[in-house]
Amino acid sequence: MFVPGRVNIIGEHTDYNDGLSLAFAVERGVRIEVRTRSDGATWLHLENQQPHEMGTAHAPNLSLAMADAVWRRYPRSGIDLEVTSDLPDSAGLSSSAAYLGALSLACGARGSLLDLARVIQACEADVGSNVGLLDQIATLGGERSSALLIDFSQNQIGSVPLPAHWAFTVMHSEVSRVLAESGYSQRRRECLEITQIAGSWADLTDDLLVGLPDSLRPRARHVLSENRRVTEMVDCANRDDIERAGQLLNESHASLRDDFAVSTPEVDQLVARVQVLHGVHGARMMGGGFGGCLIALHEPDVSVVLEGHRSWTVHPSDGGLRRLIR
Numbered sequence: 001m002f003v004p005g006r007v008n009i010i011g012e013h014t015d016y017n018d019g020l021s022l023a024f025a026v027e028r029g030v031r032i033e034v035r036t037r038s039d040g041a042t043w044l045h046l047e048n049q050q051p052h053e054m055g056t057a058h059a060p061n062l063s064l065a066m067a068d069a070v071w072r073r074y075p076r077s078g079i080d081l082e083v084t085s086d087l088p089d090s091a092g093l094s095s096s097a098a099y100l101g102a103l104s105l106a107c108g109a110r111g112s113l114l115d116l117a118r119v120i121q122a123c124e125a126d127v128g129s130n131v132g133l134l135d136q137i138a139t140l141g142g143e144r145s146s147a148l149l150i151d152f153s154q155n156q157i158g159s160v161p162l163p164a165h166w167a168f169t170v171m172h173s174e175v176s177r178v179l180a181e182s183g184y185s186q187r188r189r190e191c192l193e194i195t196q197i198a199g200s201w202a203d204l205t206d207d208l209l210v211g212l213p214d215s216l217r218p219r220a221r222h223v224l225s226e227n228r229r230v231t232e233m234v235d236c237a238n239r240d241d242i243e244r245a246g247q248l249l250n251e252s253h254a255s256l257r258d259d260f261a262v263s264t265p266e267v268d269q270l271v272a273r274v275q276v277l278h279g280v281h282g283a284r285m286m287g288g289g290f291g292g293c294l295i296a297l298h299e300p301d302v303s304v305v306l307e308g309h310r311s312w313t314v315h316p317s318d319g320g321l322r323r324l325i326r
């Protein structure tokens with residue numbers, strides 16, 4: 001069972017705001033081998049950790065607590081689950097969604113993409129991580145050579161073929177995401193307040209932004225402008241306009257930095273350095289923010305590398321569910 005990680009081309013912090021994202025599953029991910037055992041127990045084997053018997057109280061760490069959350073929904077007995085991963089942790093490439101997706105499928109979970117995505121989201125919520133649906137949908141539903149256009153207002157998913165010469169690299173800022181959990185929760189609370197005032201995201205227009213409190217106005221402005229950028233990015237992919245696509249990434253970064261305030265000075269500096277590299281059309285921070293990776297759009301014949309920062313060129317790949325039925 002293999003479920004990949006994901007990158008998000010554009011559409012950040014829009015998933016829990018009924019907005020739009022354009023994302024794809026990558027080649028790297030989490031693999032789980034299942035072996036039967038005769039004693040009826042279920043054991044999880046994670047790299048560099050003591051084996052853990054699933055379902056026993058008080059899992060000692062987060063990865064094991066997540067495994068127990070999956071297991072409680074899909075209890076299986078008499079198996080060993082051997083987990084390996086080539087996804088960097090805490091980088092914003094959705095290693096936890098890939099891990100929970102692979103565990104669910106390995107435990108026998110089956111269903112529609114949305115049903116499985118929701119169950120995995122609920123497992124993350126069980127362990128205190130109140131995330132949207134972007135990561136689960138992209139890691140399970142990804143498609144080779146295409147990005148997924150996800151409309152979270154209706155949970156509709158479309159496929160957007162990407163021009164073959166559009167190359168994407170993710171680079172690790174190497175900034176530890178210490179504030180990520182608390183910062184993410186705070187943004188979620190602020191966005192909830194916006195809808196309590198405005199009624200719903202569908203009711204909110206640029207003209208109505210003036211009616212919001214000063215502290216919330218920039219947050220709402222980011223969500224509205226980011227949704228427009230997603231729509232324009234799809235248009236760029238259809239017209240093969242890599243130059244404008246790059247500018248949209250740069251604009252998205254400015255909005256995440258200035259309006260949504262989820263970047264850090266170190267990430268801003270790194271993004272600025274990458275944006276001007278030869279062959280790079282644009283770059284922005286990616287994922288929840290407060291550290292983690294950036295994503296760059298570039299010409300296929302250049303390598304986007306900077307000393308001291310790990311980077312990976314990524315290609316749209318099949319998600320976990322597609323690999324299952326292939």
Ligand code: GLA
Binds near residue numbers: 012134135289
């Ligand atoms: C994290 C969450 C997603 C999404 C992004 C921001 O990756 O898991 O649900 O909210 O942040 O776009």
